[in-house]
Amino acid sequence: MKKSLFGCLFALLLHVPAGASNSLWITNVKLVSPERLDMVEPGSVLIEDGRIVKVMRGARQRPPAGARRFDGKGYFLTPGLIDSHVHLQSVPGMSFEQMGEKAKLAQEYYKQLPRSFLYYGYTSVIDLAVFDVGFIDRLRRAPLRPDVFHCGSPLVLANGYPMSYFPPSQRFKVFPNFIYDPAQAAAIPAEYAPREHTSAVDAARAKASGAVCIKTFFEHGFGSQHSLPVMSREVYGEVRKAASANGMTLVTHANTLEGQGFAVNGNTDVLAHGMWRWDRLNNEQVLPAEIRAVLDQVIAKGVGYQPTIQVLYGLRAYVDPDWLGDPRIRKVVPASLAAWFHTPEGKWFRQEAAGGESDEDARRGLDVPLRHVRQVVSYLASKDAKILFGTDTPSAPTYGNLPGLNGYLEMQNLREAGMTPAQIFKAATISNARAFGLAAQLGSIEPGKTANLLLMRQSPLEDVRAYDTIVTLWVGGKQVEREQLAADHAR
Incomplete structure (x- = not known):
């Protein structure tokens, strides 16, 4: 009798409706998806096994059989955001030496890092320069984290930027690609064979590490370095060819008129910075025709453009007396690290960021590059160029570029520079997904895509401050309340 009863129960378990345990029906929401911005309307979304399986539009929907119901209270449902320019292994405010010396602080930061991106809605990030693929693998094992994509080890011209910032004895190990x-044969250790460091071999190595993109550089330098070697058009052409051969997006660091002109003429896919240095035209007040000509090429060729305005504010943080008092800092970094920022040791980067100037002079010195990048963004936005959302978090060892919060501040920068909320929304969703070959998985609310979703009280098409009204997130279908992600949330 007992055996028969057990058999009946087992049979019943086998016939539980497919959606009963893994289906979620999010209903009573207003759908905001970048492929249908003209149709923000009531609807529902069905999730199964971490993916969107159905999108239903209309105020009244019959719940699918067996699905759990989530009432969105009439709030706005959007796809998760994508930050396409981050550096995950760097600890804001710390040099590489300090990261080793302050290992406990660094580990506490790393534990919070993925949650901080999620706190401001970034459910996917792209690391453009990986030093240790093992670190990326460990981050991907975190119980709650964004989807992580990367460009692998960057393709850097020997002894050029940024490997030039490391001692010769270390730089070739830090940048093996x-x-x-x-x-420069005399300045390259003999152990490195030329045939193992061609663009084709380097790109293949990056691809083998799981990279979706290639990062390279055109940078003569700044600060104390102004004459770093840069690649020739022929070498850059080889990098372009290698990226195409491997089906990878080519991203080029360039923030000057010369550098962006070089990269656009060489057919880069993405420019990793705004043009805040105008070379010999630096003193011009109105956007010069020569710069407009380069930007027109960006538009005509469909080059993705990452303004990264927050890079400049990351430097300015050291001469901003109010920055460390911002209560939002405690939402995205552990209390121990936030306290360390206030110490003399934690402010070590101030000298380099301010260049020995007074706070007032240092702030004034950033006014020109900020004006430049705003003018460039305004022009591109007026032409509806392919602007991509990326923050360069952290752009340097600065505590002014903090994960998640940096993105929220960058959205405000872009709005002030002339982008509409709709343009910013697209830049952080579908435009990023398309530019990096991820549109089949991410960027919109459509069947078949990963269930990375945000529920917010306000519409992001009306005000970028809506991104600070997130209530609930779904990351690969896993639901989490936003406040549970904050660094100061009691766990």
């Missing part, structure tokens, strides 16, 4: 330059 450097491009061999025969003209």
Whole structure:
């Protein structure tokens, strides 16, 4: 009798409706998706096994059989955001030496890091320069984290930017995918064979590490470095060819008129910074025709453009007396690290960021590059160019670029520069997904895509401050309340 009863129960379990345990029906929401911005309307979304399986539009919907119901209270449902320019292994405010010396602080930061991106809605991030793929793998094992994509180890011209900031004894180990330059043979350790450091071999290595993109650089330098070697058009052409051969997006660091013109003429896919240095035109007040010509090429060729305005504010944080008092900092970094920022040791980068100037002079010194990048963004936005959302978090060892919060501040920068809320929304969703070959998985609320979703009280098409009204997130279908992600949330 007992055996028969057990058999009946087992049979019943086998016939539970498919959606009973893994289906979620999010209903009573207003759908905001970038492919249908003209149709913000009531609807519902069905999720199964971490993916969107059905999108239903209309105020009245019959719940699917067996699905759990989530009432969205009439709030706005959007796809999760994508930050396409981050550096995950760097700890804001710390040098590489300090990261080793302050290992406990660094580990506490890393534990909070993925949650901080999620706190402001970034359910996907793209690391453009990986030092340790193992770190990316460990981050991906976090119980709650954004989807992580990367460009692998960047393709850097030997002894050029940014490997030039490391001692010669270390730089080739930190940047193993450097491009061999025969003209510098005497300055490259003999252990590195030229045939192992061509663009083709380097790109294949990046691809093998799981990269979806290639990052390279055109940078003569700044600060104390102004004459770093840069690649020739021929070498850059080889990088372009290698990226195409591997089906990878080519991202180029360039923030000057010369650098962006070089990269656009060489057919880059993405420019990783705004043009805040105008070279010989630096003193011009109105956007010069020569710069408009380069930007027109950006538009005509459909080059993705990451303004990264917050990079400049990350430097300015050291001469901003109010920055460390911002209560939002405690939402995205542990209390221990936030306290360390206030110490003399934690403010070590101030000297480099301010260049020995007074706070007032240092702030004034950033006014020109800020004006430049705003003018460039305004022009591109007026032409509806392909602007991509990326923050360069952290752009330097600065505590002014904090995960998640940096993105929220960048959205305000873009709005002030002339982008509409709709343009910003697209830049952080579908435009990023398309530019990095991820549109089949991410960027919109459509069947078949990963269930990365945000529920917010306000519409992001009306005000960028809506991104601070997130209530609930779904990350790969896993539901979490926003406040549970904050660094100061009691766990």
